Amino acid sequence: MIVRIMGEGQRKLADGHFAELNRLDDELLAEMETGDADGFRRTLGALLDAVRHLGEPLPDDVLEPSELILPTPDASLDEVRKMLSDDGLIPG
Numbered sequence: 001m002i003v004r005i006m007g008e009g010q011r012k013l014a015d016g017h018f019a020e021l022n023r024l025d026d027e028l029l030a031e032m033e034t035g036d037a038d039g040f041r042r043t044l045g046a047l048l049d050a051v052r053h054l055g056e057p058l059p060d061d062v063l064e065p066s067e068l069i070l071p072t073p074d075a076s077l078d079e080v081r082k083m084l085s086d087d088g089l090i091p092g
Contacts, residue, residue: 002058003051004066006075011055012064021050021068032081040077048073 001018004010013021024047031039048070058064071080 001067002064003055003068003070005048005051005070005072007072009060010058010062010064010066011051012058013051013055017050017054020054021047024050028080032077035077037077040080044071044075044080045073 001013001015002010003013024043028040028043028047030036031043051070069083071083
């Protein structure tokens with residue numbers, strides 16, 4: 001799976017990491033629904049850190065279709081709300 005973090009580039013992750021990312025996505029959605037800004041910030045950071053840690057960076061000169069696009073670490077709750085569909089950031 002190819003994941004893009006806006007402003008940082010793309011990373012290739014093994015499909016086996018999908019469950020962990022999906023768990024973080026579910027937490028993020030719940031925090032957004034309740035308006036928990038602190039929880040949102042914490043979980044967004046954990047999701048981005050997981051992608052950075054688990055994924056292998058693609059070279060800057062390589063552009064692959066991204067299956068998932070994540071916001072920048074400083075994205076606001078409202079900005080991320082605009083990015084979301086009913087399925088969250090990670091399509092289920």
